[in-house]
Amino acid sequence: LRNVQQIHATKHLCAAILADGSVITWGSPQEGGDSSAVQDQLKTVQKVQAAASAFAAILADGSVITWGDPNCGGDSSAVQPQLKNAQHVQ
Numbered sequence: 001l002r003n004v005q006q007i008h009a010t011k012h013l014c015a016a017i018l019a020d021g022s023v024i025t026w027g028s029p030q031e032g033g034d035s036s037a038v039q040d041q042l043k044t045v046q047k048v049q050a051a052a053s054a055f056a057a058i059l060a061d062g063s064v065i066t067w068g069d070p071n072c073g074g075d076s077s078a079v080q081p082q083l084k085n086a087q088h089v090q
Contacts, residue, residue, distance in 0.1 A: 008050040032068030049089040056089040
């Protein structure tokens, strides 16, 4: 890995924010280690928060992208219109 700005991890998965604002993930695919479904949206990432089996990323425009186990926060599609102007996630 090169140009890593931050790394976020749980017991089974990791995500790294790179200098260009992109994110790479690895670990258990079911728990967020596979971000391929949202990879095209993971640009200009400012912050990433890891949960037990999911991740949330805040983009530069304040929008939030989630991935991982849908039962653990990895699917935010039902509330996506409300996820604007975010400054932090926990």
